[in-house]
Amino acid sequence: MADQSTNTQTKILEAASRVFQRKGMEGARMQEIADEAGINKALLHYYYRSKDKLFLEVFRLAIHDFIPGIRDILFRDVPLTQKLDHFIREYMRVLLENPFVPMFIIHELQRDPDRLFQVFVEAGIDPSEILQQVERSLKDNDHRSMDPKHLMINVLSLCIFPVAGRPLLQRIMFDNDGRAYEAFLEERYQVVSNFVINALQS
Amino acid sequence: MADQSTNTQTKILEAASRVFQRKGMEGARMQEIADEAGINKALLHYYYRSKDKLFLEVFRLAIHDFIPGIRDILFRDVPLTQKLDHFIREYMRVLLENPFVPMFIIHELQRDPDRLFQVFVEAGIDPSEILQQVERSLKDNDHRSMDPKHLMINVLSLCIFPVAGRPLLQRIMFDNDGRAYEAFLEERYQVVSNFVINALQS
DNA sequence: GTCTATATCGGGATAGAC
């Protein structure tokens, strides 16, 4: 693996990531990926023998990128409100850096669920462990009682949806003003954090 | 337009709707749509001269189907909490009947924003009107003050995301137990309603 | 209106030179 080899590989993966996230697996064209990477189709196939293999690799990377220091936050020994606040801030931060990933994941997972779900398993995601953690935190203090699954999904919804739905929401509610929507998302961490914590107060 | 004509047309549109929602515009195959409608490819082109035209029609219908009696609820003259409760119940009901529509809309809108957004404009959606309504309701009573846009998006997030993300969430949090997830979604209307109303209490 | 058969073309994949 020479120097140029890894460089090209990186360029390919980054280009492919962008194109796949824009167009989805089916919508993406190998030609477009090659152009975006500044190479040609043949070289693409030299590195990744098929579009399918390339896609799977990109999908894998997206998920690993996206299950970041978040797990740590959930396991720190702090009160629930603080934990939620940290989680929401960190999650929104990562989301803004990778705005297309959630939509990408949802769409592709609907297209081919079982095969792609394996990638999650490989990534070592253990939801029951996480849920237990949330459940314990909920019991500790004097919060309104709540199913931890609903809480978890509420938080994820509030963070992910406005980012994933941006092309629609920005046009519908912000006159397609990108700056305004950017500002909206920036201030949203605080809004969501307050919203969730208020909702839990008894 | 003979009897058979409208029958076939309906069959085509319903079949196309299902396939496009499953696979997206690029992923869908005219053959698959024809099979699902119980006809052959040529007849598809007889009714809709191109895949693109067929897709646009399905997209149009999806949007009209999906912006239902919801507008009425928002304009009824009732307190905000009650209005939110009604809205959430109605929206979740429609969602459960058309679980793939929102993500379909969002995904395709990301693929080709400007052209497809025209369909929204045609449908006569007026968000500023809706926002004004929410804003007024917020001022009326002694709720915690809140940006109506954030509130609106929070409600939509909490309703849509768990339905749209089902293929992933069900596998990750419910051991891919469809029944369990069904029950989860059924009880969710009450959970979301409480959650939002609590969050607004000062 | 509905079918079978076929034209046409785009795009994934490969061969082979350098």
Added chain:
DNA sequence: GTCTATCCCGATATAGAC
């Protein structure tokens, strides 16, 4: 490792019979 040229299949679209 990287390129040009080419193969080949699958999918959209059309022609034309019934």
